[in-house]
Amino acid sequence: MNFAGGVDHYLVLGLPSGEEGARLTEREITRAYKLKALVLHPDKRPGDPNAHADFLKILASYETLMNPVSRRRFDKSLRWIEQRREAEMMEAEKKRMEAERLKQRLFGKKRMEAERLLKQRMEAEKERMEAAKRMEEAKKRKEEVKQRMEAAKEEAKQRMEAAKEEAKHRRVEKQRMGAKCRYEAFVREAKRRKQEAEEKKKESEEASREGFDDLLRDKRIEEMANSIMEPTTEIVRDNLKRRVNDLYSNNVDAERKKQEAGAPEQERETKPPTSTKIL
Numbered sequence: 001m002n003f004a005g006g007v008d009h010y011l012v013l014g015l016p017s018g019e020e021g022a023r024l025t026e027r028e029i030t031r032a033y034k035l036k037a038l039v040l041h042p043d044k045r046p047g048d049p050n051a052h053a054d055f056l057k058i059l060a061s062y063e064t065l066m067n068p069v070s071r072r073r074f075d076k077s078l079r080w081i082e083q084r085r086e087a088e089m090m091e092a093e094k095k096r097m098e099a100e101r102l103k104q105r106l107f108g109k110k111r112m113e114a115e116r117l118l119k120q121r122m123e124a125e126k127e128r129m130e131a132a133k134r135m136e137e138a139k140k141r142k143e144e145v146k147q148r149m150e151a152a153k154e155e156a157k158q159r160m161e162a163a164k165e166e167a168k169h170r171r172v173e174k175q176r177m178g179a180k181c182r183y184e185a186f187v188r189e190a191k192r193r194k195q196e197a198e199e200k201k202k203e204s205e206e207a208s209r210e211g212f213d214d215l216l217r218d219k220r221i222e223e224m225a226n227s228i229m230e231p232t233t234e235i236v237r238d239n240l241k242r243r244v245n246d247l248y249s250n251n252v253d254a255e256r257k258k259q260e261a262g263a264p265e266q267e268r269e270t271k272p273p274t275s276t277k278i279l
Contacts, residue, residue: 013036029065
């Protein structure tokens with residue numbers, strides 16, 4: 001029932017206030033007062049200490065509204081109060097809306113800044129991930145190149161070892177073939193020398209047999225000479241022996257020189273007698 005300027009008489013009587021109250025007739029005001037008086041009369045509230053004061057309030061409001069001058073003044077006050085309330089409400093709404101706009105601007109700036117920072121962080125993270133990916137790919141390519149180089153190096157090493165082994169094999173084969181050729185040549189030469197030695201041995205044996213036959217003949221000659229020359233002196237016998245021995249020695253020396261000139265070393269084991277004397 002109270003307002004900023006005091007008591008609202010329309011509300012005291014249970015009537016609508018403001019512009020709607022100003023349009024009420026005196027009859028409507030009187031009917032509302034009677035209804036309130038029936039309820040708030042002190043006789044109806046004998047035990048209520050506020051009954052008399054409440055009844056005086058409705059009576060004062062009724063008298064004010066029934067007086068045209070006081071009612072116009074009161075309605076004017078209500079309009080002014082209502083206008084001021086509306087102005088205050090509009091100002092409050094304006095301030096609220098301004099505060100909301102400021103808030104939106106502020107939070108909009110903060111949101112925009114936050115979005116910008118978030119975008120920067122996302123772009124930085126994306127660049128970091130792309131850089132990490134590029135580094136990983138570069139590392140992978142480097143490892144692949146390294147593996148290919150090691151494989152190529154190993155392959156070249158194997159080819160070099162194979163070439164060395166092939167060259168060694170060829171060299172060994174060549175040496176083997178050379179050794180085989182030399183061995184075959186040696187065998188041929190050995191056979192040739194053996195054949196020559198056998199031929200010379202045969203010739204030597206034949207010569208030895210001839211020399212032995214000569215010796216036997218000389219011996220028989222000597223025996224014959226001895227038998228003939230028994231009466232001769234000792235000097236004649238010695239001269240005859242010396243001549244026989246010289247003849248035998250000359251034959252032996254000639255045979256030895258022939259063997260030394262043509263027979264190989266291994267065939268010189270069969271030698272003519274070294275003694276130069278037979279008597």
